[in-house]
Amino acid sequence: MTGPVVITGAGSGIGRALALVYAEPGRPILLLGRRQKPLDVTAEQARSRGAVVSAISVDVCNAQALDGIARDFSATFGNISIVIANAGISHGTLALERADRPVFAEIITTNLLGMDNTCTAFLPYLTLDSRIAGIASVAGFRGLPGAAAYSASKAGVIAYLESLRLELKNRGTKVSCISPGYIATPMTAENHYPMPWLMDPDKAAQKIRRAIDRGQAWLVVPWQMALVGMILRHLPDFIYDRIFTGVAGKARKVK
Numbered sequence: 290m291t292g293p294v295v296i297t298g299a300g301s302g303i304g305r306a307l308a309l310v311y312a313e314p315g316r317p318i319l320l321l322g323r324r325q326k327p328l329d330v331t332a333e334q335a336r337s338r339g340a341v342v343s344a345i346s347v348d349v350c351n352a353q354a355l356d357g358i359a360r361d362f363s364a365t366f367g368n369i370s371i372v373i374a375n376a377g378i379s380h381g382t383l384a385l386e387r388a389d390r391p392v393f394a395e396i397i398t399t400n401l402l403g404m405d406n407t408c409t410a411f412l413p414y415l416t417l418d419s420r421i422a423g424i425a426s427v428a429g430f431r432g433l434p435g436a437a438a439y440s441a442s443k444a445g446v447i448a449y450l451e452s453l454r455l456e457l458k459n460r461g462t463k464v465s466c467i468s469p470g471y472i473a474t475p476m477t478a479e480n481h482y483p484m485p486w487l488m489d490p491d492k493a494a495q496k497i498r499r500a501i502d503r504g505q506a507w508l509v510v511p512w513q514m515a516l517v518g519m520i521l522r523h524l525p526d527f528i529y530d531r532i533f534t535g536v537a538g539k540a541r542k543v544k
Contacts, residue, residue, distance in 0.1 A: 374408060
């Protein structure tokens, strides 16, 4: 597919890697993210590969702003081929810490509602043979201690994308749910626990692009995490509890 591409969370990590893997001579790419300076870095790198790049700072929680951006971008570059809803945040949360309530709400709003804001903003301007991809996580397969908000948000993303896939099937738009394991990004750099099969983001982006272009419904990267995820989803609760009770969770935003 060679038409315009939209990527949220494009200032770093998987979003930046995907922007570069889609950057081709003459291809319009819209990069969205909360911070302009990192977006500009991604934009410069993508332009060096010949892409026609627009970089706009926006919070995916702002549905009205996304609606306007989608309208303006499509008016300039025509119907959009690919939308990648990648924007997301990750912090640890604890039920016993009431101070974590705002953090919990922020994670759910950004990761889940932000994805719906993105998809619904750009959907009216997609080509009939288009692609929507959402970045979920293996953390959405089961609840993880100290990560209730993140796990819940990504479980919601997985279900949301499945619903969207069925809803848009007859329209010709193919929806992909991408569930990364540990990818070497600024987000995972904050994790203070072992991260098996840590994957280079550029390598992950290549695999993700192939899945999106094929219209693949489901992808877990790296492949080892797909096997682990399948086991975890079918593991009896008493075994799962014994393994994961007391396991160190994500760092909290509120100290």
